[in-house]
Amino acid sequence: MLLFLKVIYCHLYLSYLSNSLSKHHIKNILSYLSCQQNYQYDIIRISEVILIKNVVIGMSGGVDSSVAAILLKEQGYNVIGLFMRNWDSTINNDFLGNPNLNNNICPQEEDYNDAKKVSEKLGIPLYRVDFVKEYWDFVFTYFLDELKKGRTPNPDVMCNKYIKFDLFLQKAKELNADYIATGHYARLVDGKLLKAVDLGKDQSYFLAYVEKKQFKNVLFPLGEYKKSEVRNIAQKYDLITANKKDSTGICFIGERNFTQFLENYLPNIPGNIVNIDTNEVVGKHIGLMYYTIGQRRGLNLSGNRERGFVVKKDLENNILYIALGDENKYLYSDSAIIEDFNFLTNSKPSKCTCKFRYRQPDVETEVKYLENNCLQLNYVKTKAVTPGQFCVLYDNDICLGGGIIKEIIK
Secondary structure, eight states, X not given: OHHHHHHHHHHHHHHHHTTSSOHHHHHHHHHHHHTSGGGHHHHHHHHHHXXXXXEEEEOOSSHHHHHHHXXXXXXXXXXXXXXXXXXXXXXXXXXTTOTTTTOSSOHHHHHHHHXXXXXXXXXXXXXXXXXXXXXXXXXXXXXXHHHHTTOOOOHHHHHIIIIIIIIHHHHHHHTTOXXXXXXXXOEEETTXXXXXXXXXXXXXXXXXXXXXXGGTTEEOTTTTOOHHHHHHHHHHTTOTTTTOOOOOSBTTTBOOOHHXXXXXXXXXXXEEEEXXXXXXXXXXXXXXXXXXXXXXXXXXXXXXXXXXXXXXXXXXXXXXXXXXXXXXXXXXXXXXXXXXXXXOSSOOOSEEEEESSXXXXXXXXXXXXXXXXXXXXXXXXXXXXXXXXXXXXXXXXXXXXXXXXXXXXX
């Protein structure tokens, strides 16, 4: 009898590997066999082996993805690591403003080495994939185009949409993934994207532009954990990443001297800085692309004791407008048009909350649904709402979706 079961097991396992039978069909066969009284014990053992789920997790070399892999292993998944290389400083002419040029090893290789050490310690395989060209085409080109338009882009959002939950998913399928996982602080419950338990680390804002279908078979192991708990788990396992600093700067590029960095790709076009209240020239800017709405540092205004803030960019005349004082009316708005909104639920409430920047508190808003996935928001007076940035809507903890801030209505 046991020999018979072993033959069945081998046949089913080979059928699964060759994709001639899906897990659904195998499950049905095992379910039928388990009804046979003499087979039950061995069928349970066979089921546990054949029906174990493969999870391909993005291993970044940081503490979050490291602990996410641990949690998945503890939950019984077969975990496979995948490291993404998305930036090449030499190929991408990343020289000016790059603090790592004289390092013996670049930060990406350091991250890969850390991911490799963690994977070895956890006993999981680690693969490596190169998305340098795709990152340039889908993320960095968008980043430069938005700057040319005088807007403030968010490459992290586009990176999630096109790299982490598209190209990464395709590669994961080649590794026979049933699920993919990342170290994001967010939750998926009944197909809905929710804020993380740790609201201070919640990353649902950056995930709101990912299409709903892309979240199918995605796991966020850290969604129920606080950052301090994640650090504690990493220390418990004595991981090399336990005390590693979180990555900062541009997604997959890292920290740069922003002004010098952009000189690698876009020409400087200096112009006048003008006080919007008096129309007086109060300084010189080095190029509109270097400034964002609400910015107050680096303006070098002449003869002013009050703090100045960027409130407008005039691309046609190459003028940067500033307003003086924290409460200046030009710094605030209460209505905006959002374009290319990505709906993550079927719910379209007339009132909800919105977030215009990652670290900004949620703001109460009324929503008017326009044509072509556009929205008009009427919200409580808010400082420095910025065209090009992303606006994300929430119903309590549920993320309703996100879109790009097109224009501010004065």
